[in-house]
Amino acid sequence: MRLTPARLRPRDVLQVGSAGLRTRPLRVFLSALGIAIGIAAMTAVVGISASSQAEVDRQLAALGTNLLTVSPGSTLLGGTASLPPESVAMVGRIGPVRRVAATGKVPDTHAYRTDRIPEAQTGGISVQAAHLDLPAAVGAELAAGAWLNAATERYPAAVLGSAAARRLGITAAGGQVYVGSMWFTVVGVLDAVALAPELDSSVLVGWTAARTYLKFDGNPTTVYTRTADSAVEAVRAVLAATANPAAPSEVKVSRPSDALAARRATSKAFTGLLLGLGAVALLVGGVGVANTMVISVLERRAEIGLRRALGATRGQIRAQFLTESLLLSALGGVGGVLLGVVATTLYASTRSWAALVPVWASAGGVAATLVIGAVAGLYPAVRAARLSPTEALGSP
Numbered sequence: 001m002r003l004t005p006a007r008l009r010p011r012d013v014l015q016v017g018s019a020g021l022r023t024r025p026l027r028v029f030l031s032a033l034g035i036a037i038g039i040a041a042m043t044a045v046v047g048i049s050a051s052s053q054a055e056v057d058r059q060l061a062a063l064g065t066n067l068l069t070v071s072p073g074s075t076l077l078g079g080t081a082s083l084p085p086e087s088v089a090m091v092g093r094i095g096p097v098r099r100v101a102a103t104g105k106v107p108d109t110h111a112y113r114t115d116r117i118p119e120a121q122t123g124g125i126s127v128q129a130a131h132l133d134l135p136a137a138v139g140a141e142l143a144a145g146a147w148l149n150a151a152t153e154r155y156p157a158a159v160l161g162s163a164a165a166r167r168l169g170i171t172a173a174g175g176q177v178y179v180g181s182m183w184f185t186v187v188g189v190l191d192a193v194a195l196a197p198e199l200d201s202s203v204l205v206g207w208t209a210a211r212t213y214l215k216f217d218g219n220p221t222t223v224y225t226r227t228a229d230s231a232v233e234a235v236r237a238v239l240a241a242t243a244n245p246a247a248p249s250e251v252k253v254s255r256p257s258d259a260l261a262a263r264r265a266t267s268k269a270f271t272g273l274l275l276g277l278g279a280v281a282l283l284v285g286g287v288g289v290a291n292t293m294v295i296s297v298l299e300r301r302a303e304i305g306l307r308r309a310l311g312a313t314r315g316q317i318r319a320q321f322l323t324e325s326l327l328l329s330a331l332g333g334v335g336g337v338l339l340g341v342v343a344t345t346l347y348a349s350t351r352s353w354a355a356l357v358p359v360w361a362s363a364g365g366v367a368a369t370l371v372i373g374a375v376a377g378l379y380p381a382v383r384a385a386r387l388s389p390t391e392a393l394g395s396p
Helices: 010-023 025-063 087-091 132-136 162-168 208-214 227-245 257-299 301-311 315-352 359-386 389-392
Strands: 068-074 098-112 126-130 142-145 156-159 174-180 181-189 202-204 222-227 252-254
Touching: 010 025, 010 359, 025 257, 025 315, 025 359, 025 389, 068 389, 087 098, 087 222, 087 227, 098 156, 098 202, 098 208, 126 208, 132 222, 132 227, 142 227, 156 162, 156 174, 156 222, 162 181, 181 202, 208 315, 257 301, 257 315, 301 315, 315 359
Parallel strands: 126 202, 156 181
Antiparallel strands: 068 222, 068 252, 098 126, 098 174, 098 222, 142 181, 156 202, 174 181
């Protein structure tokens, strides 16, 4: 009469496969840690990158991609060109243009906290004349006080950029700064301007006040233009010729939102590099799992021989050790995903971002560990299954 070996149910396979893990907790922890480090690195990299890109997309959605700037370029002889005073009005007559404003740098003039500071110690705080509708054009918001109005723009009043306010030690309206040879009253402080960072380190005064008190010549340095979204490229193509018809080649036209998009592209390239490093760490963890399983087979030859003598088939022995390898890798994978999510959340909180870990990254991390576990445990499982009962029981 031929005996048929008993079939193991999936539950039995899991119990037998997890027995080796329960008896060697320290070795299991160290092996799973290698997998967890690789998965945590990959999950955190993807999560931080996704959070960063989401923040850039949020900024682009809030600030818009329809802001174009016009500024002087260089002359044919290498000198510094200039925009004519009427350039703002001419740009404003372009059909799709919705809003236009300008700033003009006041030459040889800087702002100081007191009148006791030597003129050479400027701290990089420049003075710029500004149009009244500048905040609406560049998407600037006030941190304190108010923006210039039709009354204050004619008198010695100033609004500080965020960086200039920190350097001057003024965080609220009501203080005074020494500009040129006279005092200007601070009426407002701006938040950081993402699309016009040059404003952050400037002291902004009214266009009329700059001409009256600071000998400003009235030539704009930068013209900010908001256009209809569908006509950005068309307006961009004619801005130079419109702003300076006599010398369009001496005009620079840029799109500030391109800098944010470039930052997103750079972030993607950097993410690819870090993912490669995470894959190397994952490979090292897989080697650790394979090493653990090979040693486990060598140490448990007697157990294998006893199970074979009691009727276990080669397939059941193979399934036992393959299951053990998969469970070991799964522990590392789940632990790594959790560590990666925690790392992403902590980093995003320090940057005031919304933490975002794509589902595919978490699921892919666990799936990758299962693949690593299957590959790492295949050879030890096959080797264990090939042991005959007499060879296994006779080993020391």
